[in-house]
Amino acid sequence: MVLLALLGLGAGTAQAQTAPTSSSASPPTATGEVAPVVLSPFSVSGDQDKGYQAANTLAGSRLNTKLSETPASVSVFTEEFLKDLGATGLAQVLEYGVNSNADFNAVTTAPSFFYLDGGLLNDVRVNNRGLAGSKTIDFLETTLPTDTYNTGRFEVSSGPNSVLFGFGAAGGIINAQTRLADLRRTSAKFTGTVSSWNGYRAEADLNIVALKDRLGVRVMGVHDETDTWRRYADRRTDRWTVVGGFKPFKTTTLTALYESGELSLPSDRPYNRIDALSFWWRQGRPTVDNTSFGTGVSTVQNSLGIRGTGVRNIVTNDGTSIFARSIGANGVVYQSASIYEAGVVSGVPTQRLDPSGTYATLLPSAPRADGLPYAPYSINYYGPEARRKNDISRKFFRLEQKLGADGFLELAFNEEAGHGFANQLSGSFSLYGDPNLFLPNPDGTPTRVTNPNAGKLYVEQVGYFNFEDTVNRVARATASWKVDLGRWWGEHRLAGMVEQSAQNYRTGQGPQILVNSASGAPILNAAAPENAQNYLYRRNYVTTGAPETYIPASRFDTRPITYGGATYKPRLVFSSGTPGSQRAIESMMVATQSRFLDGRLIATGGLRRDQVDIVPLLAARLGATDPRVMSGERLLNEYGFAGEDTALARSYDFTTYTAGAVVKVTNWFSAFYNQSNNNGAPQTTRRILPDVTFPPPPEGLGRDYGAMLSFFDGRIFARMTAYHTASKNDPTVRDNSFILAHRRIITAYRDAGLITQAEADTRFINAYLGDFLSDLDTKGYKFELKANPTKNWTITAAYSYTKLERSNLGREWYPWFADQKAYYSKFPSSLITTANIPVSTEISQIETGVENLFALNKLGYNNRPHKANVFTRYSFDTALLKNFFIGGGARWQTKNVLQRDLVGFDALGKDVLGKTLYGPEIFNLDALIGYSTKLKSGPLGAGTNLRVQLNIANLLDNTDPQIIRLNRVDGGYWRVVPREPRSFRVSVTLGF
Template structure:
């Protein structure tokens, strides 16, 4: 069955019409003229008698709740549970003004939440802090569903459940009675789920009392929120319905960010009177919710600073390609010609600033003295068209190609050889992020990937506190529908019964983003001219190509990306069916108070059978693509080059503000954000047309002045100078406007531009049995549960290299192709157990103690039904699992006014999917890229990567398929080195486990095709972690007017076994080959001695980061704060001149934050260690919240309450460090949540 692609439509007009109908109905009119009965007069029909399968917010007292379903799935006293369960009451939510996870979890025990209002970033501690790409279970960014960016006990995100069903829908308080939080693993209490815990919201239910509530909230930055809550009794004591509606238009400090949330919710309760007989009763309940969210969420971290280094002056120390100490010159606002940057062939002064070594003649491979490690790529520009926009106006873009292809170029014989010697390799530059700079400058420990990109900290460059970097060029969406049906039947006055429930959820989300990954940065344009100059301008003293069109944007700041990342959608359909039954026997029933009966006490057996189905469809696409006409113009050597190749993908460049060339630093630039949506459109692009037009003899001599006649290093002849007319650009059509039609994903081409898609299905069947016993008048309470689950999974993935994709990589998403197999791919059978023991010690001494003392101990485990994960060899990975131990004491006063719970815990998370390792795509690409280049060198392949491109007359000096000479080598020595590399690679390829090639769909034997690598379906990198600590929870109601609560946590959380067994073994073997054999000397992108090697590529894309991750084993998890304290207090005045007022305060304290470790040299070559005893730490953080409210009757039947909440009082513009450089200086930051306020009016009828 395929998941339908229709968009959920929400019947808001119907909802508000119903609300109006209720408010104007005769029953409502009667309510407004007849006072309601006093509480003492409330009839039995008005009161809901809960079934054992229910809890109610009406049983709460202030910030305390007495019961929960999180025991044996029945209404159970919290004090009888040995697990770490906390209940957040509706009163607590109201006092602190919380409406969702983003505004609640800062206050709860052992929890963290990301987003702009959160208490951690939740983005890891890798080289870059990436908000756009997906790392949560739905595979989407933190922008789409920020509530999913949570962490419990320092481990991982909690699962979100709704009435104990897993859900993808972010909750909102408009239809929530309470929030139950389970910390740690427990498959019995909440079913399968995250080892960190579960956050469960209890939906509001219909009750047998007519009530009405309307709220209107106005807040900071123009935010507005309104809710309606109407309950109606249709048949007294028998049938009731409830309607809730929400409209929330939230604005943020960063303009123009917003989030607009619209929802409706309805609930029904029916207790048929004719079935209430002989101690039996029947309860039928149903609820339904539909909604949508449209947003352009703010960023919680400042942009990456790829601009400040342009202004640096002086010199700095580093090491060259020979690993010798050297001194580099700072950039000092230099500008460059693109061809000059990449020139490692001429030896001309001040050339090759982006090439660390020379690549010509006898000096090939020697350090280039003009190398500039601070230079990096121009965003994601790798040869495609560039659309230049002025971010301050709505003017049309100009379109250029800086790196044109020469695929129609001819040789001196007139045959096409795809080169025009007079058009050298050109690529524009900007400033490298700091981690890349550290690698290029070879700063200490550079090879271990421990340097980070630097966040911008100077808001006078760009005011990231008040401006969204994307402007209006980003958006997210969510649509959802959900309903639940249940039938509860009990017998013998609720001593036996069953509950049948059915749950259905449809959810989809998506996002579009103009910038993603490490391009969440501000760059500066350092290119003095465009690429259309001539290499031999014939001007005395002129720099080659200096006569190109002057760059009107030189010195201007910009943002850029190519639109491939950051665009994705996710759709899920969940269906759940459960049957829960129970039977209770109390040996003291009927007044039997014998010691035997009291000793045996009460026993409850609960059994559950369930089936949970879930289907998902996750897709990613690029925003723009070019048509076949442009493809034909490029005439790439591989006619089947995929549509997402860089040559076809336009880069959007948005300039911000005027040129900075006249400034001494970027500080004070006050760059504006993009003001409009900028969309590349069809038209023309200015590029070089390499079509031969000349009448000259291609073989006629031509001296190319770009190259000197003799090497500046040793005076030897430079053959490239003495060329032929076939290499003279003047003999080709040259620079002109070429037609370019663009397809836009949001104009009906999303499927056409989809570059990856993944279908999954899981079916989990469960059997659960729970036994709870209460001995000796409830003095001893024991709970034991066992759960058996069978999880089956299906998966189907497509990308541009899939066999079902067309020759250009367009995916076949037809329902008869893009579908799941009938037979499941994987099956897991899991048995998990949990038990707890609780001793109410003062039960043995009667009422003589004013304090009740309870000791508890529990041991529990759980798993996540992730049955579709595989490792690097395609081998199924075991289910993620967790183990938790809780032990402690609970102290309560007998009057119930005070309670204190102290819990010591240990939670283990095993085999969890990890998002900490970036660049995993290169695990396969390292073998496919290298495999292609080994073939090129062995078979002398001139064009492309296949045997069809073999040169029939190999030229031993052609560095396309031959190794160039290194210092001290002659041609024979270079050829011998090439032969050793080829032999070493063939040995390595034979040593690789064949399962690797099968899993990554790589065929090394067919040299008639490119070697491509496709990431295995369900590929996952795993890691283990452990958290130990203490949790303290205190709650008090000292007087009837005063309520307060306090919690504190001490946490130590570490990670281990990063990567898993097979991945670690593969990488260890490959890195050994790279470092100890000629495998690492394989040249990538031609064979010059100064060209990149397989070892360099590995370290640059994943190897350095993997080394960092392995170093982190045994270290604290990112952003760990050892201590957290939260306190909330509220006082209600009920007499005197302040009668009706309430005031409250909240305090949140977090101890200093571990943000990194100092690296220290290891005694083992090629390794390093961390100084774990002395971590680098960031500052402590304390936040204050205040509120004041007033309540009064404004008529006989209308109660009015107004409350002003101020959150993060006294906080200004501040940054909090979250990662560090090896020397301890901060690298990445998050923006501290700003001070906000809300004013809420509530009317109860």
């Protein structure tokens, strides 16, 4: 706010100049004659964009190229479009992409709960052509969130493109182009916005020219806050950017930029509470003497609809301490069960869930006739304490030097840093009922105590933290030279680049546990502080029928916790896991853009080499002499940073290419072809058999071809593309139940004295997490139209079809498991494992379970084959409607692939799969109306540009959720993306 106030003061001294118009189809504004800016071939300005139609791009070949002469598939969202859409971030823009959308991480059987906001630092993950995409800012790799307050336009390059990014995702990139200082004119622009759910946003953009055409500075800032439509999910953003431009000589341009920002966002699971009580509810919500069932904790008591909780340390919102133990009947605590849980005989078939053993099913989102508690989507059930905070910064410097008449040199350096910390929650996301008449005595004796909350509903979860620190540095030198060899030999723009980049990434996470207040020792398992036996569960008894109370108890509760005569306190500890990595890349690239036959044939090509070194960081348990333990910073045996994991360090040498051509058959018809590949970073959090090491780097392959149509001097431009894009070595299918069964088998051999502990240790492969390699393949076609049919009308429209398939799944698993079966055959198959079943049964369940998993994942999960959208604006220039404009958009996507119907099991227990199940279609309408003029007089001053705009999103107020996955049993939802209700946004912009 201070920044905006200062900018407001600066506006008073700013010289009133005419603001530039970006389109002949813009709402009426004044125009001014401005000398064109001579750009390097590595820069693109939006000054030539008209309405929603962009003129040039760097996204095809790293060289400034007309879109009509670019063989790569590139789509541009202009500044005019962003303004009309009312977009503030990338997720809104992606809704109108040709074949792009926010990535819900939904292409596997188990989409994670980060699928809405992308992650801790990253604001949104990108999906393009059904595959993961990458984000860049000014064509530099980024993990920082994007905001339109300093963005001139977005460019989408679909498919792999080695010239742009030899090292990236196969789906392509979405680049945000930062607005720079304009050395031609002084100007100021202020925008205030109010929106639904107490939303408020203030933007300032002040451009000051100190020496015309030589020295200028631009300052941009934003303050944005809103409660959002979901309770406990308020958001706040404060960011500012200062960028300077200096031309010490006519052929030299220096640019320097600094950005800083603070973001406060919710930690959010974007769905509602999970059903863990429907069977108990159906049975009449019985309360029981919980000692009558003995010490068993895992079996559901079918007549009552309850099951044991196991070992848990629980503190309730009223201060009651519950220490559930599985030894001795007086220590057992029970909880309600749903009709979907494995082992429940409740009229619903007992089946597996891909194949974890229970069926997570969301509660109904509205009241039902049977009175089962409901949980609407309009609440963030993590509650108000679950927050994530991001601090971000960026430094950028660039020197552009013209060399003679035909050469350019560019030197650039970029550094971005981000720190994110999140208070999250772990444990079940379920709503439970408490059936216990009695509770274990907190003094540790067998004497039970009465449960004051018997029969009530509750939620309980474990406090959890997560942090990310990342620093990216890039130094780049790029040069180009134009050579004209005449009509027959053509005109050629040759480019070369050398680049060095380094990324340091640190991360950590862990739960809140109970430790002895005096000794600091964990309550049950001192050898592994992060073990679930030490977790502190915060239980909140809720008000039935009041979903806003279905949030966890406060993790900041300071009331004393006693057990067995000792006092305990909460503490956050680090879990195991890779604490980060260091990456260094040295790149070289050569590219050419050649024009033959008086520009009727344009050929582009590029060759790139990336030498990549990746060193993961290591976490290890800390000993008693470690300074962090001695100082009390960490607990004994807690995980801590232990340096570089040189054993897993890897080096890669990639050579990739891009080749394409455009043939102008007539003045209005062109044909194009483009082929390219690229490589990506191996996922250092994944491990692959048989060596339990990093997966191989993913490889992207792409081929595009089609036609372009241009009419009425380019005012109507259409591009029709057929494509085939593949991503090889994808490691995102994960299920650890099979490796756990393998470890139980090895444990049985050890316990029977058949193998030594040392041999068992070599067979356990504890670092393996259940990851499987596969290939993803997409084929399809798309159509895009960008047009300014008249000076008052601008429009963008797109249609796409995509077929997504997964193949070669688990190719590394089969030889590994064949070796294990040969090993198993040396020992008796009748031995009983800790799962209380014979080894022979474990082996058969591993085989059938893996086959079930692979069969399910061969689907193109969440793919919506057909997508279409249109957005338009018309400006009136006559009669009473002069200076008004109206517009809006429509978005449609066909049904998404959810899963296969499970119709039964064969003799070996393998799933028998039926028809493919689909979710609902998506159809949304957005509306736009506004008024724009240049004031002739008044308190704001003559010459002031005024724009008032109303945006209505989701005009039809369609609130049906986007279904990501069903529970595969009874039609219940498992993963959804809630739909934001109809919302209003009013903005007022003043330009000087």
